[in-house]
Amino acid sequence: GESVGLHLPTLSVQEGDNSIINCAYSNSASDYFIWYKQESGKGPQFIIDIRSNMDKRQGQRVTVLLNKTVKHLSLQIAATQPGDSAVYFCAEIKNAGGTSYGKLTFGQGTILTVHP
Amino acid sequence: GAGVSQSPRYKVAKRGQDVALRCDPISGHVSLFWYQQALGQGPEFLTYFQNEAQLDKSGLPSDRFFAERPEGSVSTLKIQRTQQEDSAVYLCASRLRGAQYFGPGTRLTVT
Numbered sequence: 001g002e003s004v005g006l007h008l009p010t011l012s013v014q015e016g017d018n019s020i021i022n023c024a025y026s027n028s029a030s031d032y033f034i035w036y037k038q039e040s041g042k043g044p045q046f047i048i049d050i051r052s053n054m055d056k057r058q059g060q061r062v063t064v065l066l067n068k069t070v071k072h073l074s075l076q077i078a079a080t081q082p083g084d085s086a087v088y089f090c091a092e093i094k095n096a097g098g099t100s101y102g103k104l105t106f107g108q109g110t111i112l113t114v115h116p
Numbered sequence: 117g118a119g120v121s122q123s124p125r126y127k128v129a130k131r132g133q134d135v136a137l138r139c140d141p142i143s144g145h146v147s148l149f150w151y152q153q154a155l156g157q158g159p160e161f162l163t164y165f166q167n168e169a170q171l172d173k174s175g176l177p178s179d180r181f182f183a184e185r186p187e188g189s190v191s192t193l194k195i196q197r198t199q200q201e202d203s204a205v206y207l208c209a210s211r212l213r214g215a216q217y218f219g220p221g222t223r224l225t226v227t
Contacts, residue, residue, distance in 0.1 A: 101147060102149075103161050104151075107158055108158055
């Protein structure tokens with residue numbers, strides 16, 4: 001069925017390195033994508049979003065890239081810090097600009113571990 | 117203001133018991149969502165409210181699951197005759213516009 005999934009379930013980096021977390025989606029009707037960070041015992045926390053009419057969006061230390069041709073989404077974290085250690089999920093909304101009320105479809109998640 | 121809050125944070129139920137999980141959304145948020153998150157998985161949609169109206173309950177796994185939001189603010193997710201497969205974290209999220217904001221979740225363990 002249609003799904004949002006991740007290539008790598010775990011990623012370990014050294015403090016100060018840049019991190020890249022990838023996500024593949026299969027629903028071409030999805031037009032809004034969000035990255036969430038989830039720390040142990042907490043709910044998902046919004047990081048950054050991107051609409052399908054964009055290729056790139058930057059936030060504070062984070063950049064999301066969207067390649068609609070190959071249905072690929074990535075989250076880049078610059079100068080990764082130990083506090084960035086968490087599970088990262090990509091999520092999609094189908095027809096976000098139309099009648100959709102914003103139901104999220106999540107991928108499995110990538111565990112990011114940052115070593116000091 | 118305060119974020120989304122959920123209670124209880126942890127719930128242990130014996131198989132067959134009924135449970136009620138509460139969600140207090142961010143004040144003024146029209147949209148409210150419930151998700152179920154199994155260990156090591158991403159959250160999965162259960163149901164959606166717009167104010168007090170339940171507009172989508174397609175994700176509820178069985179008729180043992182019931183959700184309500186009678187006054188368009190606080191919501192309750194009720195699970196009747198709990199089964200072991202109901203063990204999961206139940207997340208509530210609310211939204212006015214844009215992204216959804218999640219609560220900390222209720223971890224339900226059915227023994």
